[in-house]
Structures are given as C-alpha cells and as structure tokens.
Amino acid sequence: MTIRVAHLYPEYLNIYADRGNIAVLSSRARWRGIGFEVEPISVGDELRPGEHDLLYIGGGQDREQALIAPDLAARGDAIRESVAGGVAVLAVCGGYQLLGRFYRGRDGVELPGAGLFPHETVAGARRMIGDCLLACELDLGTRATLAGFENHAGVTRLDDGAEPLGRVAAGFGNDGESGFEGARVGSAVGTYLHGPLLPRNPWLADWLLARALEHRDGEAPELGPLPDGLEQAAHVVSAERAKSRGGRF
Amino acid sequence: MGGKSLITLWGEGCKIPRLSDSRLAGYAHDVRVRVPLTVGIAGARVAAGLSRLVGAGGGTTVPGKVLSSLDPELLDRLAQRLPLGAALVSATNGKTTTAAMAAQILGPRVRLAHNASGANLLSGVTSSLLSAKSPELGLFEVDEAALPEIARRVRPRAVCLGNLFRDQLDRYGELEHVAEGWRSVVQGLDPAAALVVNGDDPQVGDLARERSGSIVFGLDDPRHAVPELLHAADSKWCLRCGRPYEYAAAYVGHLGAYRCPTCGHARPELGVAARGIELRGLDGVDFSLETRGETRPVRLAVPGLYNVYNALGAASLAIALGSKLDDVVAGLERFGAAFGRFERIPIGDKRLLVLLVKNPAGANEAVRTLVAGGPPKLAVLALNDAIADGRDVSWIWDVDWEPLLAGLERVVVTGERAAEMALRCKYGGFSAEAIEVVPQLGAALDRGLELSPTGGELVVLPTYTAMLGLRRIVADRGFVQPYWERAA
The missing domain is CATH 3.40.1190.10 (Mur-like, catalytic domain)
Structure with a gap:
C-alpha cells in the first residue's frame, strides 16, 4: 500500500520549509506501514489526473512564482479534474495563491492561476506577518485548531459561499478582515500558514493521508494514533504565540 | 551618580536655546533641540554605563538611541x-x-x-x-x-x-x-x-x-x-x-x-x-x-x-x-573569533564549543564544519524566537541538520521554541527517545555538561538571543567576561 504524491515545482517553491510538510506526511505514513512515494513535477513535466493521490505545492519568492505561474495555470484542467476525482491537495502560501484564479502584484502585473480555489489575490500595501491560530471543522462535528506563521502581502478574497480552511482565532488570515483563512474544495486545502504547518498540527497531516488513501482505495481508512507528545507541545507554544502577540504589520 | 547625569542631560538638552549657526561650530544641532556634541558624548557614555549598571546588556545601542532622538542628523x-x-x-x-x-x-x-x-x-x-x-x-x-x-x-x-x-x-x-x-x-x-x-x-x-x-x-x-x-x-x-x-x-x-x-x-x-x-x-x-x-x-x-x-x-x-x-x-x-560566532569556553574540567546559528546557510556551514572536525555524539540545540532570532522559526526546517544528527547519540533541545527544534530532529529521522526537551537554557546547559565526559567538549548551537542568554549564564558563573567589557 503506497500513497503516490506529486510535489509541484519543489526546486522553485520551497521558501518556508515546505519540505518539513513532506517529511511529516512521509514519516507518518511510514510509521503506519504505508508507503509514500514523491514524484517531483516541474515546468514541462506531465501531470496526469488520477496517477497521484496527493498533490503538494509550496510557496516561493515573487521571482520564482512568476517563473512557474504560466506552467501551473496551464495545468488548471488537470488539477481540477484530479480534485473532482477525490485527490487530496495541500497548497501553502504562494502555491495557495496560484491555485486561485489569479494573483495581481504591486506592479499591476497579473499572474494567471490554476482556478482550483474560488478566490482572487491582489497584493496589498502592508505585509501580514505573525503567528496565526485557526479553528477548523473539516469534517462536521470534528473541531481542531491549526497553529502556524503567516507572512504575505497578498490579500485573498474568497467568493461568496466558498469554504475557508478555518476561522481566524488570532492573526490576519486571507485578507486581514473577513476572519477567514485558507480555502477548501473537496479534499483540497490551501492556506497561508507555514511554519511549516504539519509538524505542529499532525491531525491535518493525518487527515490528508486519510483522504489520499481514500482516493487510492475507494474507502476511508482507520489511521491509528501515533505518540504526538512533542507535536502537541510545539502546537501549544505556537498557539500561545498567536494569542499573545498575534499578527503585526 | 550616573542616573542623575542622564536626567540632567535630557533636561538641559530640551532647554538649550536656539543658537545661530556660527556659534555652533563643533556642536550637534537640529531644528527641534540642540545638544552640544561634547556634552552629548559625555552624556551618552553615562547612558551606556547606566544601561550596564541596570543589567540591560552591553549598553551598545543606548547612547545612540538617546542622542539620535535629540538630534536625527547626529550620525x-x-x-x-x-x-x-x-x-x-x-x-x-x-x-x-x-x-x-x-x-x-x-x-x-x-x-x-x-x-x-x-x-x-x-x-x-x-x-x-x-x-x-x-x-x-x-x-x-x-x-x-x-x-x-x-x-x-x-x-x-x-x-x-x-x-x-x-x-x-x-x-x-x-x-x-x-x-x-x-x-x-x-x-x-x-x-x-x-x-x-x-x-x-x-x-x-x-x-x-x-x-x-x-x-x-x-x-x-x-x-x-x-x-x-x-x-x-x-x-x-x-x-x-x-x-x-x-x-x-x-x-x-x-x-x-x-x-x-x-x-x-x-x-x-x-x-x-x-x-x-x-x-x-x-x-x-x-x-x-x-x-x-x-x-x-x-x-x-x-x-x-x-x-x-x-x-x-x-x-x-x-x-x-x-x-x-x-x-x-x-x-x-x-584574528581569533568574533563574539559568540565560534567560541571555546572552558567550564571546569570540560569546555563548551559554541557555534552561532541564525539562518539556513549559516547553520549548514556550522554543521559542515562540525562534522568535518569529527562528528560529536552529543549536542545542545538552542532555538529562541525573539525579534533578533526571527519570530518565524520555519528556517530550521531548511537547514540540513541530517549530517549532524547522523552522528549524534543524544540531543538536548532548549530555548523558547525547544519543542519545535525537537520536531525538526524527530522528522529528520532522529529517534524521539534520544531527544531531551529542556526549555530553560541554564538547565539545558547543566544537562549537556552532565552528559559530557570529563575532558570532553560540549557542542552548543544557539540562535542569537539564546547565545546571549547562554553567555550570560556562563558569565554569571564566572567563566567568561561579559562582552561589553571585552570589546571595550
């Protein structure tokens, strides 16, 4: 049993320790006896819907994002088709922005997006920087918090009725005013939170693994618990940071 | 005493009358307040001394701050x-x-x-x-x-x-x-x-x-x-x-x-x-x-x-x-070494080897240097997240710690974000049982020394404020001079 992962543009989009997220997914799969294979997909490589169970895309600096944006936008159909078929996605920061309809920079130049998430992003005058805490309910009745660090000038507006990843308990979130952070479409989630996100929020890693396995096998698996004492300790510190000093400009 | 002088400096600085430029040769001045530069320098030294007296640190920025606020063009x-x-x-x-x-x-x-x-x-x-x-x-x-x-x-x-x-x-x-x-x-x-x-x-x-x-x-x-x-x-x-x-x-x-x-x-x-x-x-x-x-x-x-x-x-x-x-x-x-960047500090019959780490590139070089010099079996990794360290600790995930972890038998993680450092080691393939989380710097130092053999060297990799904290602890115990005394 192996989860097949496509890591999009790993050599371009890796600014906020994105490999930490991959390490967490991979370790937590292996500790449960589940295989985890990562295929890098870069500019010009083919991405065929259904060949992967999980897509990962991280964040980059403006320059790197501009270098890959046209290639990513051209994969819009393949990515939307994948998600419609149940493929799990984790998109962080720049990758989250570029999976929307477009990103417009301070210079007015517009980068095309892949059109998975129902949102648009326009660079604002202020950077939203700081620890951030979210309250999430990805499955009805199952509530959990996500603690991370956000650092973005992009103001992301979700379409009316679109589902965010969570509600901002402390920090800025998508736009600094709506109280929403991230986006969710099926088993695809996007967020501004890095840190990296998954080490101190292992429940989201397990949720993504479960969705990936569900895509692979057609049924939701039961993932047993792992000893997460260190993870919980790191979560508590990060959550306290968000509550005590939150975002700053 | 020093405190009175500082107050006097501020008070007089604000009362100094506006003088014509010809009378100000050699004096600091601006449109808001004017402080004779010589008086200002004396006062600044007092301010630096005061900062040290109250234990606020080296006093290495206080005089500049005090006087620059009086005279923005001082520098x-x-x-x-x-x-x-x-x-x-x-x-x-x-x-x-x-x-x-x-x-x-x-x-x-x-x-x-x-x-x-x-x-x-x-x-x-x-x-x-x-x-x-x-x-x-x-x-x-x-x-x-x-x-x-x-x-x-x-x-x-x-x-x-x-x-x-x-x-x-x-x-x-x-x-x-x-x-x-x-x-x-x-x-x-x-x-x-x-x-x-x-x-x-x-x-x-x-x-x-x-x-x-x-x-x-x-x-x-x-x-x-x-x-x-x-x-x-x-x-x-x-x-x-x-x-x-x-x-x-x-x-x-x-x-x-x-x-x-x-x-x-x-x-x-x-x-x-x-x-x-x-x-x-x-x-x-x-x-x-x-x-x-x-x-x-x-x-x-x-x-x-x-x-x-x-x-x-x-x-x-x-x-x-x-x-x-x-x-x-x-x-x-x-040249020996710049303050705290690479330092050997004898402590009784053991010694500390302190290498400052503050970003991925620098930490990668510290790891490479350590491993090249014979990989240590024990290390103390100290991660703080004050402004001077960077509040965002995600950078530790961009560091290639693995060559160091491969040789370690035990790691002591410390600092305000010790748990995050522990996770970096754990997800870097290091056994969770061999990680000791000791958030308090002094206690972590004691634990590291306790685990070190007599005559041995304890490797410590701290971020900037963790390095300052460790140095203060070591100085309090009488092993090194505070840096502001050394640098003077």
Missing part, C-alpha cells in the same frame, strides 16, 4: 568628522566576523570606531562613534536592510558586500528586496568610494558591473566544491534570464563559480582569490591569498570555508583602504 555629523572616513561591511552571513578581521588588519595603524559587539543598526553605529576616542576611521558592520539608510548618512569611502541568503523573511522580506536596496546603495556611492563585492554570489557579484574599478573576491579551489547545491540554496536562477545557473563549483550555499548556459551571465573575474585551501578541522584553515599577481600563504585560526570568504572580504576591504598585503596577512592570522 551624519559624527561620520563627517572622521578624518579617514568610514567603511561599511554588510552580508547576511559573516558581517561581524569580516568587520572584526578588518579591524585586526587596520587596528594597529589607525584609531577605529568599530561596532565590535554586533550592534549594527543606526543606533549601534552611532553609539560606536560616540564611544570611540578620537577615531580616525569608522569600520562598521551594517545590517543588510539598514545599509541603504546608513550608507546615505555616513557617505562611506569603502563598502564591502559579502553575500545574500534568505534570512528572517518575517523581518527582511524576500531576498530580492534586500538586493534592490543594495543596488541603490552602490548607485548612490560617492564617485571616489571603493566597492568590494563577493563575486561568488550572483546577486552581489553583479553589483560590480555597476562600477568600474570594483574589487571582486571569491574562492577558486574546486576540490572544496559541494557535489550539489544544498536544499536551502538561494539565487539558483539566472539574474538576467531566469534559467538555472550551472556551477563549475559551489562552495557555500549558492556561492561559487556559476555561469548561465543560456545567456552567459557568469561570475565576474576575481581580483582577490583564495586558492590551495586546506581545512584543518575545527582548528582553522590555510589558504593562498592571491591578488594582482602577488601571493601570500595565510593560516587562519578559525575554521571553515565560510571564514575564508570572511577573510577575503576583510582583505579586499583593507586593500581598498590602502593596506599592504603583508599587513593584511598579519591581521588575518592574529
């Missing part, structure tokens, strides 16, 4: 009074060491104002000018983001630019923004000023093209190249056309001999080069310093390729300021 005026002008050193990594090496070279011949303790913002530079006794030359390490403003005010006669790595993205923003600031600094330099750049860094080396006569330094010894760029490599994409560079040799992060196969953008020709490099583990490094057809052997007492870069930067800067090559070599060989 400009103080710098103008330097008969030999000022030299600025900036880089993401190595600026403290580079400036300290340059101070060793220049110190015997000229009286320096030098911010040796690493206070490298406007207030720190101002304070070091205030505290220096009739300095002739200013030698300042400058924070990368503060360089544009400080260069505008100081009007340097030489600038040494070392490298740009991703660092504290929450504070500095992205690399490109810092690089743009540096470009503006170079464009705004006085026509007679000297520019020294590290040619091995694509972003920095390119600045030499802005100015003819720039001194370009770099490494030229492919035997020491890494087989491939490490994970955290920045500036992998050609500045001109965005295609990946090809590296004939990459030495430290993205520093090396690069060339774009598409458009031809390549490392500029080296005017000052290190060849024949021999690493001597943790004890030091030897190399051949070559410039303008002259060659000298150099034996550095600090280890690692990154210190060869620091030495080249210091040497090039000193050459730009007119130093003779033999003086350059003598100064470099006298």
Whole structure:
C-alpha cells in the first residue's frame, strides 16, 4: 500500500520549509506501514489526473512564482479534474495563491492561476506577518485548531459561499478582515500558514493521508494514533504565540 | 551618580536655546533641540554605563538611541568628522566576523570606531562613534536592510558586500528586496568610494558591473566544491534570464563559480582569490591569498570555508583602504573569533564549543564544519524566537541538520521554541527517545555538561538571543567576561 504524491515545482517553491510538510506526511505514513512515494513535477513535466493521490505545492519568492505561474495555470484542467476525482491537495502560501484564479502584484502585473480555489489575490500595501491560530471543522462535528506563521502581502478574497480552511482565532488570515483563512474544495486545502504547518498540527497531516488513501482505495481508512507528545507541545507554544502577540504589520 | 547625569542631560538638552549657526561650530544641532556634541558624548557614555549598571546588556545601542532622538542628523555629523572616513561591511552571513578581521588588519595603524559587539543598526553605529576616542576611521558592520539608510548618512569611502541568503523573511522580506536596496546603495556611492563585492554570489557579484574599478573576491579551489547545491540554496536562477545557473563549483550555499548556459551571465573575474585551501578541522584553515599577481600563504585560526570568504572580504576591504598585503596577512592570522560566532569556553574540567546559528546557510556551514572536525555524539540545540532570532522559526526546517544528527547519540533541545527544534530532529529521522526537551537554557546547559565526559567538549548551537542568554549564564558563573567589557 503506497500513497503516490506529486510535489509541484519543489526546486522553485520551497521558501518556508515546505519540505518539513513532506517529511511529516512521509514519516507518518511510514510509521503506519504505508508507503509514500514523491514524484517531483516541474515546468514541462506531465501531470496526469488520477496517477497521484496527493498533490503538494509550496510557496516561493515573487521571482520564482512568476517563473512557474504560466506552467501551473496551464495545468488548471488537470488539477481540477484530479480534485473532482477525490485527490487530496495541500497548497501553502504562494502555491495557495496560484491555485486561485489569479494573483495581481504591486506592479499591476497579473499572474494567471490554476482556478482550483474560488478566490482572487491582489497584493496589498502592508505585509501580514505573525503567528496565526485557526479553528477548523473539516469534517462536521470534528473541531481542531491549526497553529502556524503567516507572512504575505497578498490579500485573498474568497467568493461568496466558498469554504475557508478555518476561522481566524488570532492573526490576519486571507485578507486581514473577513476572519477567514485558507480555502477548501473537496479534499483540497490551501492556506497561508507555514511554519511549516504539519509538524505542529499532525491531525491535518493525518487527515490528508486519510483522504489520499481514500482516493487510492475507494474507502476511508482507520489511521491509528501515533505518540504526538512533542507535536502537541510545539502546537501549544505556537498557539500561545498567536494569542499573545498575534499578527503585526 | 550616573542616573542623575542622564536626567540632567535630557533636561538641559530640551532647554538649550536656539543658537545661530556660527556659534555652533563643533556642536550637534537640529531644528527641534540642540545638544552640544561634547556634552552629548559625555552624556551618552553615562547612558551606556547606566544601561550596564541596570543589567540591560552591553549598553551598545543606548547612547545612540538617546542622542539620535535629540538630534536625527547626529550620525551624519559624527561620520563627517572622521578624518579617514568610514567603511561599511554588510552580508547576511559573516558581517561581524569580516568587520572584526578588518579591524585586526587596520587596528594597529589607525584609531577605529568599530561596532565590535554586533550592534549594527543606526543606533549601534552611532553609539560606536560616540564611544570611540578620537577615531580616525569608522569600520562598521551594517545590517543588510539598514545599509541603504546608513550608507546615505555616513557617505562611506569603502563598502564591502559579502553575500545574500534568505534570512528572517518575517523581518527582511524576500531576498530580492534586500538586493534592490543594495543596488541603490552602490548607485548612490560617492564617485571616489571603493566597492568590494563577493563575486561568488550572483546577486552581489553583479553589483560590480555597476562600477568600474570594483574589487571582486571569491574562492577558486574546486576540490572544496559541494557535489550539489544544498536544499536551502538561494539565487539558483539566472539574474538576467531566469534559467538555472550551472556551477563549475559551489562552495557555500549558492556561492561559487556559476555561469548561465543560456545567456552567459557568469561570475565576474576575481581580483582577490583564495586558492590551495586546506581545512584543518575545527582548528582553522590555510589558504593562498592571491591578488594582482602577488601571493601570500595565510593560516587562519578559525575554521571553515565560510571564514575564508570572511577573510577575503576583510582583505579586499583593507586593500581598498590602502593596506599592504603583508599587513593584511598579519591581521588575518592574529584574528581569533568574533563574539559568540565560534567560541571555546572552558567550564571546569570540560569546555563548551559554541557555534552561532541564525539562518539556513549559516547553520549548514556550522554543521559542515562540525562534522568535518569529527562528528560529536552529543549536542545542545538552542532555538529562541525573539525579534533578533526571527519570530518565524520555519528556517530550521531548511537547514540540513541530517549530517549532524547522523552522528549524534543524544540531543538536548532548549530555548523558547525547544519543542519545535525537537520536531525538526524527530522528522529528520532522529529517534524521539534520544531527544531531551529542556526549555530553560541554564538547565539545558547543566544537562549537556552532565552528559559530557570529563575532558570532553560540549557542542552548543544557539540562535542569537539564546547565545546571549547562554553567555550570560556562563558569565554569571564566572567563566567568561561579559562582552561589553571585552570589546571595550
């Protein structure tokens, strides 16, 4: 049993320790006896819907994002088709922005997006920087918090009725005013939170693994618990940071 | 007492009447308040002393802050009074060491104002000018983001630019923004000023093209190249056309001999080069310093390729300021280590080896140096997240700790974000049972020493404020002097 992962543009989009997220997914799969294979997909490589169970895309600096944006936008159909078929996605920061309809920079130049998430992003005058805490309910009745660090000038507006990843308990979130952070479409989630996100929020890693396995096998698996004492300790510190000093400009 | 003097300074500063310019020769002044510069300097020294008295630290920025608030153009005026002008050193990594090496070279011949303790913002530079006794030359390490403003005010006669790595993205923003600031600094330099750049860094080396006569330094010894760029490599994409560079040799992060196969953008020709490099583990490094057809052997007492870069930067800067090559070599060989960067501190029958880590590129080099010197079996990793460390701790995930972890039998993690560091080790493949989380620095130090054998060396890798905290603890126990006493 192996989860097949496509890591999009790993050599371009890796600014906020994105490999930490991959390490967490991979370790937590292996500790449960589940295989985890990562295929890098870069500019010009083919991405065929259904060949992967999980897509990962991280964040980059403006320059790197501009270098890959046209290639990513051209994969819009393949990515939307994948998600419609149940493929799990984790998109962080720049990758989250570029999976929307477009990103417009301070210079007015517009980068095309892949059109998975129902949102648009326009660079604002202020950077939203700081620890951030979210309250999430990805499955009805199952509530959990996500603690991370956000650092973005992009103001992301979700379409009316679109589902965010969570509600901002402390920090800025998508736009600094709506109280929403991230986006969710099926088993695809996007967020501004890095840190990296998954080490101190292992429940989201397990949720993504479960969705990936569900895509692979057609049924939701039961993932047993792992000893997460260190993870919980790191979560508590990060959550306290968000509550005590939150975002700053 | 000191406290009264400080209050008097403030009170009088605000009451000093407006004087005509002709009466103000030699005095600091501005439109809001006027403080005679001599009185101000005396007061600033008092303020620094006060800061030490109350234990607020080295007092290395307090006087600058106090007086700059009274006189916003204080730095400009103080710098103008330097008969030999000022030299600025900036880089993401190595600026403290580079400036300290340059101070060793220049110190015997000229009286320096030098911010040796690493206070490298406007207030720190101002304070070091205030505290220096009739300095002739200013030698300042400058924070990368503060360089544009400080260069505008100081009007340097030489600038040494070392490298740009991703660092504290929450504070500095992205690399490109810092690089743009540096470009503006170079464009705004006085026509007679000297520019020294590290040619091995694509972003920095390119600045030499802005100015003819720039001194370009770099490494030229492919035997020491890494087989491939490490994970955290920045500036992998050609500045001109965005295609990946090809590296004939990459030495430290993205520093090396690069060339774009598409458009031809390549490392500029080296005017000052290190060849024949021999690493001597943790004890030091030897190399051949070559410039303008002259060659000298150099034996550095600090280890690692990154210190060869620091030495080249210091040497090039000193050459730009007119130093003779033999003086350059003598100064470099006298150099011990900059404060807290690489320090051995005896504690009873054991000793600490402290290597500061503050961003992925620097930490990667610390790991590489440690492993090359015989991998330790025990280490204390200290992670804080104060502003000076970077509030965003995600950078620890970009560091290639794995070569170090591979040799460790046990790790003690400490600092305010000890748990995060523990996770980095755990998800780096290190056994969770062999990780001890001891958030309190003093307790972690005790635990590390307890685990170290008699006569052994305990490796400690702290972030900046964790390093300051550890030093304070060690100083309180009487093993090292506080740095402000040493630097004086």
